[in-house]
Amino acid sequence: MKKIYYSWSDVNGAVLEIARTISNSGWRPDYIVGLARGGLTPAVMLSQYLEIPMHSLQASLRDSKLAPESNLWMAEDAFGYVVSPNQHQGTVDIFSRKDILIVDDINDTGATINWIKKDWPAGCLPNDSQWDSVWHNNVRFAVLTNNLASQADVDYSAWEVNKAEEDCWLVYPWETFWR
Numbered sequence: 001m002k003k004i005y006y007s008w009s010d011v012n013g014a015v016l017e018i019a020r021t022i023s024n025s026g027w028r029p030d031y032i033v034g035l036a037r038g039g040l041t042p043a044v045m046l047s048q049y050l051e052i053p054m055h056s057l058q059a060s061l062r063d064s065k066l067a068p069e070s071n072l073w074m075a076e077d078a079f080g081y082v083v084s085p086n087q088h089q090g091t092v093d094i095f096s097r098k099d100i101l102i103v104d105d106i107n108d109t110g111a112t113i114n115w116i117k118k119d120w121p122a123g124c125l126p127n128d129s130q131w132d133s134v135w136h137n138n139v140r141f142a143v144l145t146n147n148l149a150s151q152a153d154v155d156y157s158a159w160e161v162n163k164a165e166e167d168c169w170l171v172y173p174w175e176t177f178w179r
């Protein structure tokens with residue numbers, strides 16, 4: 001299997017490319033979500049560069065011994081679910097939806113993105129068709145590398161590979177810095 005090694009300089013350029021594309025689109029997230037493990041570094045970099053707050057989410061499906069972390073408050077932010085102090089149940093307010101950028105290092109198979117797209121609605125009005133209007137509108141996905149053979153779409157990426165045509169393993173600098 002072919003290995004592709006990215007340097008810190010490569011990653012710096014990729015993050016700047018994603019930041020430039022986001023800025024040029026006129027869309028600005030209220031906060032950034034870095035997916036543990038691989039998405040944390042580029043998410044911090046984007047957060048610093050764009051001066052936007054960042055949170056993390058344990059959603060690693062491949063390397064982690066931890067189960068993915070359901071996050072109700074992020075789902076509520078994405079959907080616009082507001083709990084009024086005078087109500088026992090929340091209301092849906094599309095105008096209170098937060099713009100959220102979810103960042104990972106790679107969209108490989110699409111499993112992580114698809115897990116989020118199933119998990120967030122499961123905890124916040126699971127049968128509401130308005131969830132379809134959340135994805136790729138006020139919740140967007142950015143990755144350093146997008147696998148064109150993935151089963152999920154992303155909104156922003158710096159690099160593309162097609163693992164269906166050429167099987168390769170991508171190595172980011174935070175995975176080998178000690179060598």
